[in-house]
Amino acid sequence: MTQDELKQAVARAAIDYVVAGEIIGVGTGSTANFFIDELAKIKHTIKGTVASSEATAARLAGHGIAVFDLNDVESIAVYIDGADEINAGGAMIKGGGAALTREKIVASVSKQFVCIADGSKLVDTLGAFPLPVEVVPMARAAVSRQLAALGGTPRLRLKAGTDQPFMTDNGGEIIDVLGLQIADPVALEQQINQIVGVIAVGLFAARGANVCLLGTADGVKKLA
Numbered sequence: 070m071t072q073d074e075l076k077q078a079v080a081r082a083a084i085d086y087v088v089a090g091e092i093i094g095v096g097t098g099s100t101a102n103f104f105i106d107e108l109a110k111i112k113h114t115i116k117g118t119v120a121s122s123e124a125t126a127a128r129l130a131g132h133g134i135a136v137f138d139l140n141d142v143e144s145i146a147v148y149i150d151g152a153d154e155i156n157a158g159g160a161m162i163k164g165g166g167a168a169l170t171r172e173k174i175v176a177s178v179s180k181q182f183v184c185i186a187d188g189s190k191l192v193d194t195l196g197a198f199p200l201p202v203e204v205v206p207m208a209r210a211a212v213s214r215q216l217a218a219l220g221g222t223p224r225l226r227l228k229a230g231t232d233q234p235f236m237t238d239n240g241g242e243i244i245d246v247l248g249l250q251i252a253d254p255v256a257l258e259q260q261i262n263q264i265v266g267v268i269a270v271g272l273f274a275a276r277g278a279n280v281c282l283l284g285t286a287d288g289v290k291k292l293a
């Protein structure tokens with residue numbers, strides 16, 4: 070099976086976690102896109118969605134699925150999203166698609182987080198994937214120095230094909246931190262959150278996934 074077929078299989082399996090009559094939080098990225106396409110088939114059974122990015126909102130709306138502003142929503146039954154890395158405890162690195170801040174916000178108000186990923190995303194130790202950190206642009210250099218002091222190599226994410234910084238949906242910039250071996254994801258998340266100028270860090274450990282559906286050649290496996 071191709072990686073896309075594995076992503077499609079977990080996206081299909083995640084439909085079992087959609088709660089009828091409720092609002093569903095929807096993540097960002099290629100796996101989340103497959104999920105949106107599956108959700109479209111049962112859109113009449115849900116009240117609507119909250120999107121974690123402009124791209125996700127556009128795809129949901131394109132399918133005729135209602136998208137609510139988070140400020141108009143009291144609770145979200147379940148949040149379904151992909152990951153760049155996940156460990157057996159449900160801690161994740163996210164933000165390869167630059168949507169980490171809104172993903173974290175939507176996840177934080179959701180009763181359950183269901184991670185959907187192809188099997189290659191499961192790791193023993195987080196950190197081989199560069200850790201994304203969204204920052205206020207004027208703090209880019211100051212935050213980078215502090216991230217370097219934590220042992221990583223910070224690299225500013227650029228807009229594809231340019232030498233200009235990539236800009237997020239929130240007007241932030243992304244620093245990708247290479248070379249970290251994250252032995253204690255909860256502690257590192259806390260530490261990076263405390264750096265002034267950081268909007269959000271792509272470590273989802275204090276609030277990790279409650280369920281992880283992994284696409285493998287032997288079928289969809291559930292880590293819980």
Ligand code: 5RP
Pocket residue numbers: 096097098099100101150151152153162163164165166167168169172
């Ligand atoms: C976006 C994310 C994505 O969930 C993560 O990058 C995985 O993407 P994909 O499903 O395309 O492999 O965190 O900010």
